[in-house]
Amino acid sequence: MTVTERKRRMPRAERERQMMGVAEEIFAERGYAAASMDEIAERCGVSKPMIYEYFGSKDGLLVACIRAARAELAENATRAVIGATSAEDALRRGLVAFFQFAESRRRSWAMMVRNEVALAGTGAMDEIEAIRREQVEIDAAMFAAFLPDKSPTELEILAQIVVGACERLSIWYVSQDEVTAVEAAEQLLTVLWRGVGGAVEGR
Amino acid sequence: MTVTERKRRMPRAERERQMMGVAEEIFAERGYAAASMDEIAERCGVSKPMIYEYFGSKDGLLVACIRAARAELAENATRAVIGATSAEDALRRGLVAFFQFAESRRRSWAMMVRNEVALAGTGAMDEIEAIRREQVEIDAAMFAAFLPDKSPTELEILAQIVVGACERLSIWYVSQDEVTAVEAAEQLLTVLWRGVGGAVEGR
DNA sequence: AGTCCAGCTTACTCATAGTAGGTTACTTGC
DNA sequence: GCAAGTAACCTACTATGAGTAAGCTGGACT
Numbered sequence: 318m319t320v321t322e323r324k325r326r327m328p329r330a331e332r333e334r335q336m337m338g339v340a341e342e343i344f345a346e347r348g349y350a351a352a353s354m355d356e357i358a359e360r361c362g363v364s365k366p367m368i369y370e371y372f373g374s375k376d377g378l379l380v381a382c383i384r385a386a387r388a389e390l391a392e393n394a395t396r397a398v399i400g401a402t403s404a405e406d407a408l409r410r411g412l413v414a415f416f417q418f419a420e421s422r423r424r425s426w427a428m429m430v431r432n433e434v435a436l437a438g439t440g441a442m443d444e445i446e447a448i449r450r451e452q453v454e455i456d457a458a459m460f461a462a463f464l465p466d467k468s469p470t471e472l473e474i475l476a477q478i479v480v481g482a483c484e485r486l487s488i489w490y491v492s493q494d495e496v497t498a499v500e501a502a503e504q505l506l507t508v509l510w511r512g513v514g515g516a517v518e519g520r
Numbered sequence: 521m522t523v524t525e526r527k528r529r530m531p532r533a534e535r536e537r538q539m540m541g542v543a544e545e546i547f548a549e550r551g552y553a554a555a556s557m558d559e560i561a562e563r564c565g566v567s568k569p570m571i572y573e574y575f576g577s578k579d580g581l582l583v584a585c586i587r588a589a590r591a592e593l594a595e596n597a598t599r600a601v602i603g604a605t606s607a608e609d610a611l612r613r614g615l616v617a618f619f620q621f622a623e624s625r626r627r628s629w630a631m632m633v634r635n636e637v638a639l640a641g642t643g644a645m646d647e648i649e650a651i652r653r654e655q656v657e658i659d660a661a662m663f664a665a666f667l668p669d670k671s672p673t674e675l676e677i678l679a680q681i682v683v684g685a686c687e688r689l690s691i692w693y694v695s696q697d698e699v700t701a702v703e704a705a706e707q708l709l710t711v712l713w714r715g716v717g718g719a720v721e722g723r
Numbered sequence: 724a725g726t727c728c729a730g731c732t733t734a735c736t737c738a739t740a741g742t743a744g745g746t747t748a749c750t751t752g753c
Numbered sequence: 754g755c756a757a758g759t760a761a762c763c764t765a766c767t768a769t770g771a772g773t774a775a776g777c778t779g780g781a782c783t
Contacts, residue, residue, distance in 0.1 A: 326748080326761060349644075350553065353739060364763055369741065379644045387651050404662055405709070412686065412705035419690040420701065426694070429648060430687050435638030441552075441582045445632060448590050449688075459607055460716065470699060474689065474707045475716050481688025482681040483615065484633055485652075487622040489680045491629070496673060498619035502612055504677045510608075512714045513663065513678050529730065529779085556770060567732055572772065 324362050333371050333381075336361055341382045345424040348437025349379060379434070386425035390418050452480050479509065527565050536574050536584075539564055544585045548627040551640025552582060582637070589628035593621050655683050682712065 327335070339360045343352045354375055358365040372378040397414035401407035419426040428434050436442035456476035460467065467475070482505060490501050507515040530538070542563045546555045557578055561568040575581040600617035604610035622629040631637050639645035659679035663670065670678070685708060693704050710718040 329760075332761085349638075354741085355739070363761090365740090366742075366764095367762065370761085375740065376642045376644055379642075380647050383644060383647045383651075387647075404665060405713075408662065409705055409709055412708060413701045415686060416690055416693050416701035416704050419694050423694060426690070429651060430690060432635055432638060434644075435552075435635060439579045439582075441579055441586060441637075444583050444586045444590075448586075448632060459611065462607060464717065471707065473692065474699070474704065475711065477688050477692045478685040478708060478711055481684040481686070483618060483684070484688070485680050485684025486677065487619055487629070487633060489676070490619050491622050491626060496677070498616045498623065501619050501677065502615035504674065505615060505681060506608070506612055508678065508681055508715070509711070510715045510717070513712050514667065532729075535730085557772085558770070566730090568771090569733095569773075570731065573730085578771065 329371065332361070332363070332367070336363075336368055336371065336378070337382050337385055340378050341386075341424050341428065344379065344382065344434055345427050345437075348439070349375075349434045350436075351438055354378075379428070382425075383428050386422070386429050389422065389425060390415070390429070393418050449480055453477060456480065482508075532574065535564070535566070535570070539571055539574065539581070540585050540588055543581050544589075544627050544631065547582065547585065547637055548630050548640075551642070552578075552637045553639075554641055557581075582631070585628075586631050589625070589632050592625070592628060593618070593632070596621050652683055656680060659683065685711075 336357065340352070340357050343357055343360070346352075354365050354368060357378075358368055361367075368378060372381055394411050394414045397410045398407045401410050419430070432442060432445065436445075453473070453476040456479050457469075457472040460472050460475050464472070486501060486505060490496065490498070496504075539560065543555070543560050546560055546563070549555075557568050557571060560581075561571055564570075571581060575584055597614050597617045600613045601610045604613050622633070635645060635648065639648075656676070656679040659682050660672075660675040663675050663678050667675070689704060689708060693699065693701070699707075
């Protein structure tokens with residue numbers, strides 16, 4: 318371990334960045350609930366009230382981390398989309414940038430997307446993941462019957478798309494009351510069978 | 521308020537059901553973190569150690585609630601699918617059942633799907649929802665340019681589908697290393713433009 | 724009419740989020 | 754240089770809520 322400059326006095330901005338880095342690490346490692354402010358402070362080489370001075374609360378610290386991750390992702394995506402030749406190409410580049418971001422900055426990404434942050438290390442998290450897993454398998458099996466040419470990997474991707482779409486659509490669905498369950502299901506099915514255009518008749 | 525039979529001795533199974541009902545209510549109301557075991561116990565008319573006797577821990581109680589919700593949803597879906605005339609019809613009926621469940625049993629559904637359970641009432645939750653909202657709006661605007669005939673509601677649905685699919689696909693993506701970011705993006709695009717079949721050439 | 728035990732309680736411990744109030748050392752104006 | 758001001762930092766606390774130890778009670782079944 319490097320002995321050089323352990324316990325240095327730092328200007329606020331620099332200390333804040335360090336704290337967010339350490340926090341992100343610990344949140345991703347143990348989960349938000351299990352992360353202790355004392356531990357974060359200690360790893361920063363500073364005492365707890367400093368974190369409260371700068372971020373106000375544990376939740377405030379998490380929010381700051383999420384904001385930073387969001388900004389970084391947005392920047393990546395923006396840069397990726399520059400020079401796109403069409404809207405479709407822009408979407409493609411945006412998607413690729415997103416997946417690459419998820420891969421290379423797993424911790425940042427986990428704070429934005431995964432329940433891990435909130436529930437990591439809990440039985441509840443495992444339970445919910447098991448439900449999704451089960452659903453993915455059911456869907457993949459169903460698609461396999463429909464599409465014998467697809468590889469297992471492709472089937473997996475399709476199933477993940479369906480499960481993700483369902484989940485998010487259900488969240489939107491309960492927040493409004495214009496669209497009925499039947500209509501929502503119909504829309505989703507149309508996209509799945511015919512793509513977003515969906516206008517092409519005859520399946 | 522009903523005075524009849526307040527504070528009754530109950531057999532274990534009945535008390536467990538009551539506890540899960542109360543817990544579900546409070547988890548959905550205040551969020552998992554902000555829910556206190558003492559409050560749950562009090563609303564049940566018993567003392568805290570009883571809950572620990574039956575469920576072991578706060579997490580255990582949440583898991584039990586999730587399991588119950590899962591079982592109920594599974595039963596609904598199974599019943600809905602009976603009598604389906606084709607696989608497509610089965611999928612349609614399953615989706616409708618899912619959306620209806622989400623609507624009629626919001627609290628149960630929230631425990632399975634929403635981060636609400638873990639992060640409800642926190643700034644972090646708002647932050648993440650804001651990111652999703654932003655992304656949905658960007659996507660909806662993009663689709664609007666492509667598909668001028670679609671209603672705002674239909675565009676919203678499309679955007680929700682895309683965001684949900686992205687999120688889940690990214691989670692799957694980082695858990696494997698067979699498929700590259702470009703391939704994952706390509707697969708998602710294919711589904712979006714042409715549907716799960718995707719074989720039909722010429723967009 | 725005694726024994727057993729499921730259902731229940733009181734009264735704790737312990738970890739950790741959050742805070743009050745003070746100390747240290749770097750900068751800035753003279 | 755040296756006082757004054759303030760940014761960075763600390764120790765030592767409170768408060769809350771998860772989880773537990775140890776014991777009480779009333780009905781069932783010999």
